[in-house]
Amino acid sequence: MADATALAPSRIPAARAAVSRLRRLARKAAFAFAVAVIVSPAILVFLWMLSLSLKKELDNLAYPPVFFPRPPTLANFAHVFADNSMGLYFLNSLIVSGFATLIALAVGVPAGYGIARLAAHRTTVLILIARMTPALSFLIPLFTLFQFLGLNNTRTALVVTHLVITVPIVVYIMAGYFETLPRELEEAALIDGGSVWTTFRYVALPLARPGVVVGTILAFIFSWNNFIFGAVLGSRATRTLPAAVYNVLTFEQLAWGPLAAAAIVVTLPVLVLTIFIQKEIVAGLTHGGVKGG
Amino acid sequence: MSAATLAAPGAGFLRRRRRGYRLLTLPALVVVAAVIVFPWLFTLYMSAFDWKIGEAAHFVGLANFANLAVDRRFLEAIVHTFYFTLLAVVIPLVAGTLAALVFHRQFRGRGVLRAVFTMPMMATPVAVALVWTMMFHPQQGVLNYLLTSVGLPPSQWVYSPTWVIPSLVMVEAWHWTPLVMLIVLGGLASLPTEPFESARIDGAGEWQLFTYVTLPLIAPFLMMAAVIRTIDAVKAFDTIFVISQGGPGTASETINIYLYLQAFAFYNMGKASAMVVVFFAIIVALALLLLHVRQRLKWTG
Numbered sequence: 370m371a372d373a374t375a376l377a378p379s380r381i382p383a384a385r386a387a388v389s390r391l392r393r394l395a396r397k398a399a400f401a402f403a404v405a406v407i408v409s410p411a412i413l414v415f416l417w418m419l420s421l422s423l424k425k426e427l428d429n430l431a432y433p434p435v436f437f438p439r440p441p442t443l444a445n446f447a448h449v450f451a452d453n454s455m456g457l458y459f460l461n462s463l464i465v466s467g468f469a470t471l472i473a474l475a476v477g478v479p480a481g482y483g484i485a486r487l488a489a490h491r492t493t494v495l496i497l498i499a500r501m502t503p504a505l506s507f508l509i510p511l512f513t514l515f516q517f518l519g520l521n522n523t524r525t526a527l528v529v530t531h532l533v534i535t536v537p538i539v540v541y542i543m544a545g546y547f548e549t550l551p552r553e554l555e556e557a558a559l560i561d562g563g564s565v566w567t568t569f570r571y572v573a574l575p576l577a578r579p580g581v582v583v584g585t586i587l588a589f590i591f592s593w594n595n596f597i598f599g600a601v602l603g604s605r606a607t608r609t610l611p612a613a614v615y616n617v618l619t620f621e622q623l624a625w626g627p628l629a630a631a632a633i634v635v636t637l638p639v640l641v642l643t644i645f646i647q648k649e650i651v652a653g654l655t656h657g658g659v660k661g662g
Numbered sequence: 663m664s665a666a667t668l669a670a671p672g673a674g675f676l677r678r679r680r681r682g683y684r685l686l687t688l689p690a691l692v693v694v695a696a697v698i699v700f701p702w703l704f705t706l707y708m709s710a711f712d713w714k715i716g717e718a719a720h721f722v723g724l725a726n727f728a729n730l731a732v733d734r735r736f737l738e739a740i741v742h743t744f745y746f747t748l749l750a751v752v753i754p755l756v757a758g759t760l761a762a763l764v765f766h767r768q769f770r771g772r773g774v775l776r777a778v779f780t781m782p783m784m785a786t787p788v789a790v791a792l793v794w795t796m797m798f799h800p801q802q803g804v805l806n807y808l809l810t811s812v813g814l815p816p817s818q819w820v821y822s823p824t825w826v827i828p829s830l831v832m833v834e835a836w837h838w839t840p841l842v843m844l845i846v847l848g849g850l851a852s853l854p855t856e857p858f859e860s861a862r863i864d865g866a867g868e869w870q871l872f873t874y875v876t877l878p879l880i881a882p883f884l885m886m887a888a889v890i891r892t893i894d895a896v897k898a899f900d901t902i903f904v905i906s907q908g909g910p911g912t913a914s915e916t917i918n919i920y921l922y923l924q925a926f927a928f929y930n931m932g933k934a935s936a937m938v939v940v941f942f943a944i945i946v947a948l949a950l951l952l953l954h955v956r957q958r959l960k961w962t963g
Binding site: 412414417418431507566610 | 678680685694697698704705764767778781784811844921926935945
């Protein structure tokens with residue numbers, strides 16, 4: 370601004386052009402700076418996580434911090450898989466989230482269709498209330514029930530509890546998706562004598578594949594990210610990844626490098642899956658998901 | 663309704679159809695009854711009992727609730743929860759709106775940068791909390807290095823009773839600012855262009871344009887973001903549990919953390935159930951309050 374006013378009185382057109390170009394440049398630079406400020410916290414935390422996981426422990430504890438691994442090492446990853454059974458916990462998470470998602474699809478996709486065609490909008494209120502309920506209020510009764518049934522510390526108990534997360538999200542996403550589908554084809558099939566089931570199975574379901582993909586990924590991610598169910602209901606052998614990583618932190622005093630490596634193992638699959646559903650995440654997070662806590 | 667006006671076979675046809683649709687929802691209803699409705703009812707029932715796991719349960723009526731009303735630690739937990747929630751709603755709301763205004767413009771690399779910006783939202787909270795724990799470390803953490811390298815004094819972060827809640831809010835804001843951004847961005851994309859044009863013709867500057875045109879128009883979306891954020895912030899658990907466990911002392915102990923301790927460290931299931939009932943009532947009350955404000959201000963979009 371100061372430069373501009375100083376130069377403005379001079380009547381030489383070239384100087385004027387230079388000033389306006391400068392001004393445009395300054396505005397561009399300010400905008401680029403704003404973008405950098407907004408995006409950097411997200412990038413820096415992930416980069417720091419990566420940096421910690423690729424460094425030797427000596428560098429991780431150095432002060433001032435060592436920012437770039439010299440040279441990068443995969444020893445931390447090898448360590449968590451070899452000494453902290455990260456492979457087993459990864460498998461546990463895969464089994465629990467996998468089955469919870471499959472069951473949710475089996476019951477939730479037909480239900481979403483039924484709700485859409487019955488225009489039963491009141492059911493979404495139920496989902497909204499579930500969204501507001503603290504996760505611990507599901508956990509206390511289910512813990513008691515599993516205790517009674519002798520199911521505590523089993524993967525079965527974990528799968529059942531994770532249905533609290535996966536079923537509402539699949540029903541919510543599918544009901545919304547089926548509502549957007551045109552009904553003419555279904556009407557034709559029904560008038561030709563098709564039953565509701567065959568119409569659903571052979572007409573509506575094939576058209577709803579994109580919705581099913583979104584519902585599957587969102588349900589899987591929310592289940593995968595859940596910490597508290599695994600922490601309470603899992604044992605040393607059956608707990609899921611987030612619970613296992615937390616236990617490693619508190620009870621075994623693990624070094625920073627392996628801890629960061631474990632954190633990456635937990636969160637990388639989710640970040641990869643997220644790429645496929647960029648646009649639908651908001652709907653999932655605002656209405657359907659019963660998240661942790 | 664239309665069924666009644668049709669001939670008899672048509673009516674039967676429609677009725678059979680509706681029964682078919684209802685049958686499709688049945689399996690999901692059974693699951694929801696088992697894992698969602700049963701826990702609600704059981705919690706309500708257990709809140710009237712004095713019951714520790716492994717011991718006999720005694721019916722105590724409303725005594726659990728009466729005890730909570732004079733439980734100092736519980737009342738402090740409510741205060742901590744409100745403090746945490748206030749910060750964890752307002753900060754992402756302001757930061758998310760600013761970010762949305764930036765991402766609403768066209769610029770090179772916008773798609774990729776927006777994807778990067780939204781990554782924290784889906785990252786596993788426990789994994790991220792572990793990294794923040796290391797960053798908060800007063801001696802070897804990178805945050806104190808950054809503070810001192812720009813000439814600021816180092817902070818005790820989550821080890822200080824005063825700073826623990828703001829520090830935890832920082833992590834929460836890092837996670838959820840992107841969600842607010844996406845909601846507001848959706849709002850900005852849906853706005854009509856005429857009000858902006860006429861305001862520009864009237865000579866409004868950028869700031870006036872924002873406060874008098876943009877802000878009132880995106881208010882319904884901000885309100886929705888505020889409701890979602892409030893529900894989630896009140897229930898925040900993973901971040902607090904992993905990073906501070908409610909400490910130092912009980913400085914960051916929220917209702918949810920105290921509730922967890924009562925249920926799964928002390929096994930006081932009756933008392934914990936009563937806490938859940940109160941907690942749920944608080945969440946619903948906050949949500950209704952915000953929806954009421956929205957109605958009053960006619961911000962329903």
